[in-house]
Amino acid sequence: MGGPRPPPLLLCVLLCAHAGLCQHYLRLRPSPSDHLPVSDLKEDPDPDYDPREQDLSERTLRKKLGSHFDPNFMSVGAPAAAAGNHSAAPDVRPQGPVPNELKRLELGETPYGKRVKVGKKARRKFLQWLWTYTHCPVVYAWKDLGLRFWPRYIKEGNCFSERSCSFPEGMSCKPVKSVNKIFLRWYCQGFLRQKYCTWIQVQYPIISECKCSC
Numbered sequence: 001m002g003g004p005r006p007p008p009l010l011l012c013v014l015l016c017a018h019a020g021l022c023q024h025y026l027r028l029r030p031s032p033s034d035h036l037p038v039s040d041l042k043e044d045p046d047p048d049y050d051p052r053e054q055d056l057s058e059r060t061l062r063k064k065l066g067s068h069f070d071p072n073f074m075s076v077g078a079p080a081a082a083a084g085n086h087s088a089a090p091d092v093r094p095q096g097p098v099p100n101e102l103k104r105l106e107l108g109e110t111p112y113g114k115r116v117k118v119g120k121k122a123r124r125k126f127l128q129w130l131w132t133y134t135h136c137p138v139v140y141a142w143k144d145l146g147l148r149f150w151p152r153y154i155k156e157g158n159c160f161s162e163r164s165c166s167f168p169e170g171m172s173c174k175p176v177k178s179v180n181k182i183f184l185r186w187y188c189q190g191f192l193r194q195k196y197c198t199w200i201q202v203q204y205p206i207i208s209e210c211k212c213s214c
């Protein structure tokens with residue numbers, strides 16, 4: 001995959017602000033950040049800044065978004081998993097072969113410098129257990145971005161955090177890679193009768209890989 005990737009860009013969004021009335025709703029521009037997943041935005045609650053029914057034509061919005069529409073991570077309607085059914089535990093089992101960095105571990109050395117012979121079967125089982133304990137899966141869940149995004153629902157990634165990923169404990173799973181998905185954002189300029197609103201394309205970073213880290 002090459003060298004380290006630059007920090008992901010936080011959500012590229014311009015928030016509308018009333019002139020002097022809602023100064024805490026700032027205009028957010030792309031800025032480097034290591035904080036993922038993206039925090040919930042602080043929205044202006046005024047419904048005048050929401051898209052109207054005629055602005056939500058799926059055919060028109062699909063055409064505007066074009067090839068950026070990714071059904072694996074986007075949904076126009078509420079997915080079943082986004083309706084509050086979180087009873088099923090995520091599958092956090094490692095996939096594929098044991099990583100090379102674990103295969104290179106030297107097993108059998110005692111604190112006194114002596115070596116104990118470890119059979120191939122025992123070594124394989126121990127490395128599999130160690131990988132199961134220390135690997136860092138990305139756990140995905142659907143998130144409602146609200147009426148001012150299209151598609152409204154995004155499948156967002158989080159690093160598994162129910163336990164420490166190191167042995168002995170102390171380290172935790174943290175994001176190391178992300179991918180950007182393009183969404184549409186309802187953006188308004190001005191206020192009152194001089195207000196102009198339209199859909200603009202924005203980038204939304206999604207965690208794609210996690211690793212055990214301090």
